[in-house]
Amino acid sequence: MRFTKIKSLILFLSLLFFSIVSVRADNSLVKFPEWILKEKIRAGYLYAKNDTKYVSLMRENGFNTVIVKGPIQTKTKFKSTLKNYQRWARSCKKEKLHLFIAYNWQPNFEIVGYPYKHVVCSGGITGIAPCPRDSEYWMN
Numbered sequence: 444m445r446f447t448k449i450k451s452l453i454l455f456l457s458l459l460f461f462s463i464v465s466v467r468a469d470n471s472l473v474k475f476p477e478w479i480l481k482e483k484i485r486a487g488y489l490y491a492k493n494d495t496k497y498v499s500l501m502r503e504n505g506f507n508t509v510i511v512k513g514p515i516q517t518k519t520k521f522k523s524t525l526k527n528y529q530r531w532a533r534s535c536k537k538e539k540l541h542l543f544i545a546y547n548w549q550p551n552f553e554i555v556g557y558p559y560k561h562v563v564c565s566g567g568i569t570g571i572a573p574c575p576r577d578s579e580y581w582m583n
Contacts, residue, residue: 486508
């Protein structure tokens with residue numbers, strides 16, 4: 444199976460997440476990075492399309508982390524959001540802030556005839572989000 448750019452990015456983000464947060468073999472404790480234990484997370488939540496001028500303002504007001512969110516539902520949105528994430532990463536690095544990337548993986552519910560399988564929670568309840576295992580959703 445050939446990897447597409449989006450699959451590669453999803454794999455990269457997953458590996459990045461698991462390299463940052465590791466679980467002990469007995470599953471009893473999550474080990475966080477040292478900076479989180481020392482500084483704690485003091486974060487602000489912004490959209491990827493926002494102006495990065497807020498980074499210095501956040502630093503001045505005692506924040507140490509920026510959470511940036513952007514849409515990835517279509518190839519066009521994905522490309523634009525990825526460029527915005529890169530812009531935020533450069534600005535955060537310059538101001539010595541940590542950056543967490545959040546992304547919307549839920550669909551636009553205004554689409555008539557929602558074509559994807561719905562997520563099924565551990566209790567058996569069907570949710571409104573697409574099933575993360577629905578490969579058609581990720582391909583589209």
